[in-house]
Amino acid sequence: MLVQLTYASKTSGMLxxxxxxxxxxxxxxxxxxxxxxxxxxxxxxxxxxxxxxxREAVNTVYHRILKDPRHKDPAILDFSEIVVRQFGTWSxxxxxxxxxxxxxxxxxxxxxxxxxxxxxxxxxxxxxxEMVNNVRWLS
Ligand SMILES: Cc1cc2nc3c(=O)[nH]c(=O)nc-3n(C[C@H](O)[C@H](O)[C@H](O)COP(=O)(O)O)c2cc1C
Numbered sequence: 001m002l003v004q005l006t007y008a009s010k011t012s013g014m015l016x017x018x019x020x021x022x023x024x025x026x027x028x029x030x031x032x033x034x035x036x037x038x039x040x041x042x043x044x045x046x047x048x049x050x051x052x053x054x055r056e057a058v059n060t061v062y063h064r065i066l067k068d069p070r071h072k073d074p075a076i077l078d079f080s081e082i083v084v085r086q087f088g089t090w091s092x093x094x095x096x097x098x099x100x101x102x103x104x105x106x107x108x109x110x111x112x113x114x115x116x117x118x119x120x121x122x123x124x125x126x127x128x129x130e131m132v133n134n135v136r137w138l139s
């Protein structure tokens with residue numbers, strides 16, 4: 001069964017300049033092996049990640065990510081069945097907080113700061129649907 005899981009977390013003091021690269025490298029390696037795809041967004045000290053794939057595989061990845069000291073305060077924002085994948089071939093795309101993306105963050109946010117913790121599941125889906133065209137793959 002194909003599912004998507006969307007969660008938010010906050011960067012911790014453990015997060016250094018090389019960590020994003022390291023996270024994307026691990027994601028590319030591990031997610032590809034188990035057929036998980038998705039996108040990771042970082043803005044305002046908040047991670048927002050959408051993982052999609054087999055339910056068991058998505059659960060496995062999420063539980064591994066939870067143990068990572070580089071972030072804290074995780075909250076699942078949406079967990080639903082999907083018919084098709086949104087991020088098709090991306091093991092993990094990075095949505096960077098570049099200027100043009102900021103406008104899109106604000107478009108889907110109730111506050112002037114990007115705060116996914118407040119976003120509803122349908123708003124999150126609309127956000128990622130729009131972001132899919134702006135994903136930058138770093139590896
Ligand atoms: C916000 C965030 C998102 C992450 N996303 C993934 C992911 O999608 N897939 C993954 O395998 N690891 C991800 N990681 C890294 C894992 O927590 C962990 O470090 C990694 O899976 C270890 O794998 P390795 O030993 O093969 O490097 C993420 C970490 C953070 C902080």
